[in-house]
Amino acid sequence: MTLLPTAPDPVTDTDIGRAALPRTRLWVPRHVQVTRSASELPHGQRIIARCEAAGIDDIEVLSGDRLTGLRGGDERETYARAKATLAVVVSPPSKRRLVPIPPSADWRLDLAEGCPAHCQYCYLAGSLGGPPVTRVFANLPEILAGMDGYVGAGAVTSGTDERGHEGTTFEASCYTDPLGIEHLTGSLSEAISHIGTHSFAGPVQLRATTKFAGVGPLLDLPHGGRTRIRVSVNSAAVSRRFEGGTDRVAARLHALGSLARAGYPVGLTIAPIMPLDDWRAEYGALLDAAAAELAGVPDLDLTAECITHRFTPGSKQVLESWYPRTRLEMDPDERTRKHGRYGSVKYVYPVAVMREMRAWFDDALAERLPAARTLYWT
Template identity: 60%
Template sequence: MTLVSTEEADARPVARPRSARLWHPRRVLVTPAALEHAHGRQMVAQAEDLGLPVERLKSNRLTGLRDAENPRRAYAQAKATLAIVTAPPTKLKLQPIPPSADWRFDLAEGCPAHCQYCYLAGSLSGPPVTRVYANLDAILGNLESYLGQGGVTSASEARAAEGTTFEASCYTDPLGIEHLTGSLSAAIRHFGAWDAPVQLRFTTKFAAVEPLLDLPHHGRTRIRFSVNAAAAAHYEGGTAPLSERLAAMGAVARAGYPVGLTIAPILPVEGWPDAYDALLRDAAAALSGVAAPDLTVELITHRFTPGSKTVLEGWYPGSDLPMREAERTRKLTKFGSVKYVFPNDLMKAMRAHLTGRIAVHLPTARILYWT
């Protein structure tokens, strides 16, 4: 698969997507430590320019976020809060993130979307405040020491061309908050200027890609769009409509970015074979006119843990998301914890169907993994 050169991308006009809906938090908290960093002060200035209420805290702790008497209210308030903080030192010790990438690093934690299957429910503790990191220079400056040391793409013959890969969307959706932070653009510029076999990767359910189209990315950032069958749209509150995500994918592909589809979480919705076939047809249409797009596909089925189920049912009471243990297969993770996945026969059927239809609709795509 041929990556469009930066010179070719710069030489042709890029179709601009229509303006996307942007998240505006109801309150912005900022710690004293965050104000010690230029990026932190820049984010505060951006929030104030947007007319958002900014509260400068007296300490570096976020307090008063829990409400034992009304957890739903605590959830709603947390989801409407942006906290500008500093990443703790532990964030500078990167962890591998198979099967996606060699390493994960975090520009933020938390997400403004309201996905009823949110996997962060089982990963992050406490109310789901979106925390954005002010010490961006330290976060980006720390990456070089991990060059060539990964165990996913760096050690894979099939994916070696990607170089050392760094995942930036493990604990957040960086595009969904980019208009408030500028952190994603800074990371793309950093990787674009990094003359080494590296790749920045992130996935998003949002569509506000306009600020990214003219950045000097030099093909070192892969933008993946998290998509699902139309029948699953009601599980993805607060995100960009699927049509806008696919249009954004076409726009960044025409701007020379490598792109990707993260089809997740795959669910046996009513008429699922036709539903996912339609999704793939729409994705192919969005990439029409892009010669040999550098396109990857990641296929992730729905699963849940007892802990995440408890949290999600508290956040979204009344959801019809299928999380009945009796209809699932119980498995253990590599850490010894319990997770529930679809039965083997259903998994095989969904995998065969999706991989087959990808070959038909997106013949140049590389399927990275099924999980």
Template identity: 35%
Template sequence: MDLWQPHRVYFEPAAKDTTVGKRVQQYCKENNIPILETTSHNQVRGIPGEDEKAKYAAAKKTLIVGMKRSLKFDVCRPSADYQFSLMTNCPGTCEYCYLFTTQGKKPYVRVYANLDEIYDTIDKYIEKKLPHATVFEAASTGDPLGVEHITGSLRDTIIHFGELPKGKLRVVTKYSNVDSLLDIPHNNNTRFRFSINSNYVIKNFEHNVSNLWDRLRAAGKMAKAGYPLGFIIAPIILHENWKQEYKELIDELHHQIGFEEKSFVTFELIQHRFTMNAKNIIEERYPNSKLEMDPEKRLKKWGKYGKVKYVYPKDEAQEAKEYISNLIQEKFPHGHIQYFT
């Protein structure tokens, strides 16, 4: 898969003189990408497109380099203590994407250039929890590897965490361009996770991300580079033939990284869920989507802030949990299933 390339890049003025800002300007120069200015991502004007669909597509090809203003980190359970953002939104266009309900009609890919301030904040959060370690998730608001070839921010962040005895970083990705991360001093402080899924889910619902084979090959490279490794199987969808396809997935994963099976590989299992708001947006954006979102077939569950989400009925979810957990335990006896949700 070709790496994502924006069609236009907007800079907030303060971002231009930062290390990330300079890297992005260099990238634009080398690739003939127009550079524009904006005071804030809310003020971006002039995105082309005759209708909403075209405007959405053009926004997905727009990069904004700005400063992260709010430096208060949200809690991030169950995967970490806190989450912070190197970027917001994502070059990918997965039909089930969890970002739909937060990105509105203008899903510009936004990257943050004030890394020093973000790192200072991380260090302060760690200090507050000493002598215990603090775990941070860096991929809750987008997939940072999707823009790494433009910003280099993830590499810098992994190096920063490499110097923090009590700071642990967790990243998750559907991309495979890991080469720039292989030779850096991560000091085992970054757990690098790959989001993987059955062939049916990847083929029908994941677009503009790396294919499964590339992700698995990238996982093999990261394992060889000594990174603690993890896999997120999400969203688990109980499609026709799901048992066979998830079995093939775990078999293939074992085939690719089995040589590392004595190391401590983590697994996170997340069943498909949706809110009515997300369902409406997805149906508007992907009118022919095969994504099953019939509330009648699901169980209502109250989430954070009183929001209702729809998950699989208890017996179906339990069956998926047991079946996939057994597959993992069989092939990865040293692996650790962290949760099924």
């Protein structure tokens, strides 16, 4: 995997509050596979052209619709090859039947699946089957056209006192980071423009969160205030240790300010919260830096989502195969065991720790970012 800087001045330390021109990163995969059906669609052809313009030499248009050669000799080899591969495919009908995605949004809208980053706590581990290749969907117009049938039918945010004003909400970053691949796909820009200008049967909002900062292509789009971009941020300790292949937090916050000044509703996704080291001071510095970036934004529309670290038996197994030397704490004996739907098990922090962290974040957000509406704590 290659990461290319898009600005000449690098951020040279991990101090979130440092006033420097942030550097952004562009992922350049080593391999691109395009299925036959995807290669026949206009959006698929545009993605191929973008990959060629990025200087990618290994672009293979397959004779059929099945990806090949993604597995290596062991899990690490498979991980490395898959993470260096972009696959351009057609989203099947099953993916276009939208499902609720609580607590974020009424509906999950997948523009892609997989992510080029190397976060050692990756939410996708155990959620997506097979090698962790990044798949982008070439039938984007078909995906966007399908939104109409879901407007007014949501039950997660629609109809609630707290968030009903957002309209029907669609989450585009459940299984991907759409900004991290935007320079190769253009899919997020096309979705924002479509949703900003399309005549829907009722109010709508597209939601996307990112650990990348290359927001330049989004700033002049006709978003109509219908897309909320959130940046996923964390303490210096968490970001430094566990968020490989992402833009620095300082760059993400700078991007958030740029989006807010371009009229976008914006948000902070503080995740996954971990009580490491001097966590109060570090998360306080994070919130102070966010407040500084957003200072003076007229009519600021800002939300906050707070998500603590958790893992499942399946994700623990996958992550430890991907990152065998990780220092990420995933000890079931140190956690509280919770049961979800369909008998699923996850491990979260003990009740006393959760209560202490939540109380601190409630107070810190109110003090440092009084304009922010906290959507949920989990």
